[in-house]
Amino acid sequence: MAVVSASDTSTEMVKAPSRMSRFIRMLQRRAFATPADTAISVMVFGLLLYILWLAVDWALVRAVWSAQAVDQCKVDGAGACWSVIDARHRLILFGLYPFEEHWRSTAACISIIATVVLSCVPAFWSARRLIPLWIVGFAAYYLLMEGSLIGLPQVTTDQWGGLSLTLFLFSSVVLLGMPMGLGLALMRRSKMPVVRLTATLIIDFVRSLPLLTTLFTAAVILPILLPEWLQGDKIWRVILAFALFFACYQAEVFRGGFQAIPKGQWEAGKALGLSQWTVLFDIVLPQVFRHALPATINMVVLTFKETAIVIIIGFFEMLASAGAAFGTGEWAPYYLEVYAFVGLIYWVFIFSLGQYGEYLKNRMKVDRR
């Protein structure tokens, strides 16, 4: 790469360059400075553009869109066969939920998304607002999906599925797991040996088990051991087990945050006559959250993707539904399109989570103010 000469920059100092011209200059400097650079750049960009074109050509230009036109998918030179999505998208989104009741699953899905989005808005960040919001959001989801309590036909949890189940699992696990994780982290820092040892034992025990084993035990083994009245519905057992698993990892993330806070802050708080809880909630925890944020976003994103594992205990979450969507003779050749569609849904949610994490990081920057 060429070295920028001093005269170049000095002329730029006179008037601020527009974004576009700055970008072009950057390209010139970085990619086209010497003939060799230019050759490599052209090759690389050319290849990238070619691959992009192949993808666009397959996915959009030569694609077949409607379920009626499925015969055209078999024609030579046909691209993506989105007919399979047209015909089977309801299966991917709602799993085995009864066909006539899909509006309920849609509404429930929206209620969960709205709850999650609202809890991300800073204006809602107080216990007085968050807790009612969560209660309302989750109650709405459950009442709509289950139905019998508000006079709709009952749909049992084993018929829940698709995207709406994935979202429900994810948000319940994170919502339950986050406070549990904080609790475990606090217990682990306790001065009382019994409390500290209990927390350490729980965390290390659960972390030593694979998630699959934990969930399999909760779903399949527990009903054999527990009396009938203690069993509850399979979905709640699985959510609780998953949340515990999440909490144990999240506790360690929080612990890292705690360790970044100098001991002096506690002592300073005490010296000012503040109670231990005030120091914890008003001084230490906000900083812990800031330090733990990148790792927490990581955990949340991982959890979103890991919800797919419940397929093994017979839940029809999005990936299982996708498998069923191309799991029939007429649609079996188009599994690639189904996976692309599901991948896109995952991407939208996870990308949004990541972007929100970035926003939070900027917002929490101390030196911003």
Place this chain on the structure above:
Amino acid sequence: MLKTIGKFAVAALAASVPVLAGAADPSPTTQKIIDRGTLLCTGHNGSFFGFVEVNDRNEWKGLDIDMCRGLATAILGDPDKAQIVPLSWAQRFPALQSGDVDLIIKATTWTMGRDTELGLQFSIPYFLGAAQFMAHADLGVTEAAELDGGTICVEAGTTIERIAGDFLSSNNIEHTMVSYEKGAELRAAYLAKRCDAFAGWGPNLAVIRATEVDDSEAHVILSDQLSTDPISAAMRQGDEEFVDLVNYLIAALIKAEELGITSENVDEIAANPPSTTVARLLGADPGIGERLGLRDSWAREVIAEIGNFGQMYDRNLGKDSPYKLDRGLNALWKDGGVLYTPIID
């Protein structure tokens, strides 16, 4: 000791009740199903081609699902009372033991280990899966003997590999066996014509032929069946009457095909039964129901709802499905298959 004697007394008493009553009460499992009002039956966490699938209206379909719907009709009189519980392969046996399902109808092979160590009880087989060969149609072969001198691909380390090797050697068919580590590699090699034929489980071959190749006419599944894999319903041990019920459900479906009774003509034939066997099967003469603790008309209702075995097969795996799997071993005994029934007297 006293406890054991007590148990014996109870057992003896329980055993004598049907004799005294003359007709069987519903078995414990059947009674539980009747009390609950639904039959809990196995589904799949996704799809298993031809056996358990989901249609465009998010409803289950497939050969196994039809068996469940048939059983729900027999016990509860309504196919929609079959509640399909999605389960993974690993989950099916614990789920049966814990009572999450009443029985397993999930392409499950009857093996000695499952019968003894897992404490299961199997019904008579309702399907025989077999290792078979698929070959390129332009070779013009229809049976394995014509593969002489050919190259056969198989998946490495599977029972199919051993079965196919044994079969070809014992029939003195010269061959070169090529094994591949993965199913996908194997299919790619076959499609690239690196082998003349490949060996696999019959229903799977049919699915591959129907879905993964451009022209399904270009491939033939050879008629030779190298092995059998009896697919049965699995139930908890200790409820023999429930096993009887499932056995006679399967028997009735096969018998109906043998007698030419279909879902279309069942009511007509029941109104005017041509033989005593038909009259007994369809409940025009009493007996078929009360001995199982069911209604005498149960077989007629089942056939009216889901058809006879041939109709179920054709709809889900055979000529009316995308897979076009030949009946092969799963034809009636009189058509060269191995399906037969106990005498329904």
